[in-house]
Each structure stands twice: as C-alpha cells, then as structure tokens.
Amino acid sequence: MTQFREDAAAVADWVAGYLEDVRGRPVLARVEPGEIRAALPASPPERAEPFAAVLRDLDEVLLPGITHWNHPRFFAYFAVSGTEPGILAEFLTAALNVNAMLWRTSPAATELEEVAVDWVRQLLGLPEGLHGHIEDTASTSTLAALAAARGLRPGGAVLCSEHAHSSVDKAARLLGLPLRKLAADAEFRLRPDALAASLAEGEAAAVVATVGTTSTTSVDPVPAIAELCREAGAWLHVDAAYAGSAAVCQEHRWALAGVERADSLVVNPHKWLFTPIDCSVLYTARPGALREAFSLVPEYLRTSVEDVTNLMDYGPALGRRFRALKLWAVVRCYGREGLQALIREHVRLARLFASWIEETPGWAVVAPVPFSVVCFRRECSDEENEALLERVNATGEAYLSHTVLDGRYVLRLAVGHHRTTADDVRRAWELLQEL
Ligand SMILES: Cc1ncc(COP(=O)(O)O)c(C=O)c1O
Numbered sequence: 001m002t003q004f005r006e007d008a009a010a011v012a013d014w015v016a017g018y019l020e021d022v023r024g025r026p027v028l029a030r031v032e033p034g035e036i037r038a039a040l041p042a043s044p045p046e047r048a049e050p051f052a053a054v055l056r057d058l059d060e061v062l063l064p065g066i067t068h069w070n071h072p073r074f075f076a077y078f079a080v081s082g083t084e085p086g087i088l089a090e091f092l093t094a095a096l097n098v099n100a101m102l103w104r105t106s107p108a109a110t111e112l113e114e115v116a117v118d119w120v121r122q123l124l125g126l127p128e129g130l131h132g133h134i135e136d137t138a139s140t141s142t143l144a145a146l147a148a149a150r151g152l153r154p155g156g157a158v159l160c161s162e163h164a165h166s167s168v169d170k171a172a173r174l175l176g177l178p179l180r181k182l183a184a185d186a187e188f189r190l191r192p193d194a195l196a197a198s199l200a201e202g203e204a205a206a207v208v209a210t211v212g213t214t215s216t217t218s219v220d221p222v223p224a225i226a227e228l229c230r231e232a233g234a235w236l237h238v239d240a241a242y243a244g245s246a247a248v249c250q251e252h253r254w255a256l257a258g259v260e261r262a263d264s265l266v267v268n269p270h271k272w273l274f275t276p277i278d279c280s281v282l283y284t285a286r287p288g289a290l291r292e293a294f295s296l297v298p299e300y301l302r303t304s305v306e307d308v309t310n311l312m313d314y315g316p317a318l319g320r321r322f323r324a325l326k327l328w329a330v331v332r333c334y335g336r337e338g339l340q341a342l343i344r345e346h347v348r349l350a351r352l353f354a355s356w357i358e359e360t361p362g363w364a365v366v367a368p369v370p371f372s373v374v375c376f377r378r379e380c381s382d383e384e385n386e387a388l389l390e391r392v393n394a395t396g397e398a399y400l401s402h403t404v405l406d407g408r409y410v411l412r413l414a415v416g417h418h419r420t421t422a423d424d425v426r427r428a429w430e431l432l433q434e435l
Contacts, residue, residue, distance in 0.1 A: 007051040014055055015087060022071050023419075026396025029067045036065035067399070072419040075428055076401035078214075078242050078373070079416030082276040085333035089326035090276055100320045102301065103308035110309055113324035117281050119331050120269065123339065124247040127260045131287035133314045134279060134323045138241035138266045139167035141282035142208070144315045145264035146171045148289035149206035149235030156205030156234070159198050161190035161220060163213040165239060177205060187368055188218035188405070195225060199232040206235040209262075211255050212243025215403040215412070216367035216375050219243065222258030230261070235289075238265040241280070243371050245272035246347070248339045255370070263289075272372075272416055274342065275330045279323050282315075290314045346372040346415040349425045353413055356429050366405055372415040375405060378432075382409035391435040398428040 039061045068074060070082045100109035117132030135141045146158060146168075157178040160168050164181070172179040180201075182194040190209060198204070207229050209220040222238060229236040238259050244267030246252035259265050264284040269275035284290055295313040303310075312318050334342070350372040357363045357376045367375040377385050386402070386409055393399050403410050413428060 003051075010052065010055060011091075014058075019070070019084070022068055023073075025063075025068055025071065027068050027071045027074050027399040028393050028396060029065050030396065031065045036061065070417070071399075072417050072421065073398040073424045073428060074417055075413045075415065075425075076399045077414060078271050079414045079420070080271055080277065081274045081416065081418040083274045083330055083334075083418055085329040086274065086276040086326045089329035093322045093325050096322060096325075098322050100322055100324075101312040101318050102303055102310045104303045104305055106322065107308075109320075109322045109324060110311055112322075112328055113311065114309060116324040116328040116331065117283070120267070120273070120281055120327070121283065123331070123336055124244060124256065124267065125250075125253050126247075126256070126265070126283060127285075130265075130283040130285060131290075131314075132281050132283045133309075133311055134320075134327070135282055135315050136278040136280060136317075136321075136323075137167075137270075138165070138239065138268050138280045139170060140315060140317075141241075141266035141280045142167050142237065142239060143171040143174060144282055144290060144294070145235070145237040145266065145284065146175055146177065146206055146208075147293040147316075148264070148284070148286065149237065150175050150177060151289060151293045152235060153203060153205040153233075156203045158206050158208065159195060159204050159234075160208040161188075161210065161213075163188050163190075163215060163218060164208055164210050165214050165241070168208045168239070180204075184218070188213060188216045190220040190225065192221060192224040192228060195228055199228060199234065204232055204234040206237055206263075208237045208239055211238055211240035211259070212246075212371060214242070215405060215410075217243055217369075217371045217373045218367070219255050219370060222256075222262070224258075226258045226261035235264070236262045238262045241266055241268040242271045245269065245339075246343055246371055248273075248336065249343050252343070252347075252371070269327050269330070272343070272346075273327075273330065273339065274334065274418055275327050279327055281327075287314070342418055343372075346420070349415045349420065349422060350374050350413070352422065353415075353425050353429060360433075366408075366410055374413045375403065375410045376413070377408065377410050385409045385411060388432065388435060392428070392431045395431060395435075398424075398431060400428065 098106035098109050100106050103110045158172045159180045161184045162181045185191050209222050209225045211219050247256045268280045270277040270279040291313045354365050354369045354374045365376045
C-alpha cells in the first residue's frame, strides 16, 4: 500500500497542477488523426510497469491529444465542468467499485441515488413524488422513457420538433418506432398547431418536448404540448438535458412550466450542474411503466429482500456505476446558493457577449438568448463564417462550435465552465474580431 499512497499523492498533485495550468493549454487538440495511436505501443507490455509510467505518458503522449473540456475557454457544444468535488468523488467511486444493480449489491449506493435525485428534484422545483434514477447520458434516459411509452402503445409514433436532439431519432430507431419531426416557429420552438395536426394523423406513443434545444436553447411550449398529449393519450417526455439545471434559479423556473404534467423528464447534471460526465437523471411520474419495460429478474439476480428499489429495473443496463456519489458531493459542496451563483454568472456572461455582438455593426445575434448560449454570425457568407470559426479554434485560445439555422451557418458560444470569467468571454470576442 505504500506504493499506492505514493501514486495516489502523485495523481492528486497531477490533478491539482492540471486544474491550475489548463488555462494555458490549447483548448482544442492540435493532433492529426492517428498521431496519438502511432505514439503508443501497439502491443501490451509483458512485464508490469509502475503507475508513474502511466502518468508520464499521460503528460507526454496523451495530453497533446486531449481537447480540454475542463478549460474555462471551452465554449463549444454545451460547455461543462468537472468540478473539484466531482473529481474527488469519482476517485472514491472507483475505490469502492460497487455495482449498484440491486439494492443488496450496495444498499448505500441505491439509497444515496434516491436521496441525491430527490435533492436535485427539490433544487429544480419539480413536483414531489416523482421517481428519479441516474443513467449515464440523456441518450439512455430518453431511450428508457420512450421504451416505457412504447410498452403502453406499441407501434405508435414518436413526435418532436425539428430541433429535438438526435438522441430522440436514435431512440426511435432502436425501438423500431416511427418518428415524425415537426416544423418549429420563428424562435425554434415546437408549434402546438403542427403537433395537433400530426397527432390527428395517427396514433402517437410519445411526444418529446425540449426545454433548451441543442442549437439555440429554445424552449418548447410544454403546457400546450402537455394538454395535447393528454387529449391524445400520448406519453410526454421532456428533454431538459441542458436547461433543466437553470431551474435552480427562481428566475429560470418558467422554462419548466408544464413539466408537472409530463410522464418523464431528463436533466443532465453533467451538462450544467457541475458534475463530471457521466450523470443524467431521468424523472418519471410512471415508474411502473419503466419497470414494465426493463424489469427482468433471472434466478441469479433474485434476492429475498422486498420493498426495496433495484435500480436495474429502470433502464437498459444491469451493471451501474455509483454515480450518485459525485452528484451528492457536488450538491453538498456548492449548496443551492453556490449552484445558483454559477448559473447566474453564466447567463450574465452569455448576455454580455450577446450585447457586444448586437452593438457591433456587421455582426448579428440570430436567436434569443434565454440561458447561456449565444447563436451569432458575421454578416457575410457561410463559408467566411466557417473559415472564421476555424481560425479562432486554431489559435487554441478558445473553442467554439456551430450550427445551421434557417439554412445559414451560425456560430455558437456556450458558457458553462465553472471557472469561466468575463475576461475569457472577452478574449473569445477579441479573437473573433481580430481574425
Ligand atoms: C437537448 C439535448 N438532449 C440530449 C442530449 C444528449 O446528451 P447525452 O450526451 O447525455 O446523451 C443533448 C446533448 O448535447 C442535448 O443537447
């Protein structure tokens, strides 16, 4: 164990140094395809190597090929945070190495998961009594929700807006359900009239409403959608993977209006609740339908303990990581106030950035900014906007991504890292102007 203590101390030191220095590293990896692979031995070592060799290669071989998601100027996709409590909890999780498939296989992991998701439910102002559990990603959460919906109406279609995330397409494909994507309004929200018309066309198993779409963070009108779902007897799944976390702040609760009528809701703490990837919470008002879809108990998994939650009954995987520990650690170590302060700061920074764009001739903000993502472009061709993005990202100083809205190439800046400051956002703006 002496060696382990030494290695653990070296890892702690490495992590602390990395977090201190990451700001100085190029955000986007600058390697060519195949370069990292070529620098690694093609076959495994015959003899045991010390852990120090792993750390050395992490520095020398792997780091150049890392795109630093934990960098304060990572502004692409949805920016995320691997916060310190989450990092430490991941270390502990690996040490415990429990598989929380059954209550018996680790009662504390199951019960902590119940507590942690209920804490998050309270933080977001969601209704009491919702059942929640943790999946790896929103893709799996949505797959699980739609599998439950399919059980109630086999063969029915899945309906969502053209701006719904591709995980909805993938889940429908895996479940063998037809998918109907509906036109959105001028602010990228699902149109209730289009939904009503589609529901009238043929039986729907489920409707997916998005609170915080991937491209623009637009919010579908959930109250009207919920009413249409009730009339049609369709399952309503709300994808709030990114924006759901904003509801820790009272002023953003409007975005979750109507979700009390949803059958299921997904929120990803690994997107905007400062928990290291992976951690997605699926809430449902109909846990029985999830169990109907997923509960399958062979003899070797049967236990005599009754009236307990066996988490394997709620999703596709049997083996489950103890993800609740990091979520619980993050919520404890930030508290409601700390989480609110971070979310408010991110929204403030995004609006500040949007204001600079709006004030500058030749630039335009092209979608509303309800949360911490700004969609914008220079008033020039798509090709020039794309080339500008490439030039900014090639500097290594910041990393932004893009989308296409109304057929036009659009740049996207997403604020979501816990150490991002106004100076970081200003630097991104300077680069965009200089280049
Ligand atoms: C709105 C929305 N839903 C679902 C997902 C899928 O998330 P995950 O990577 O956790 O599967 C994303 C990813 O960005 C998203 O933006």
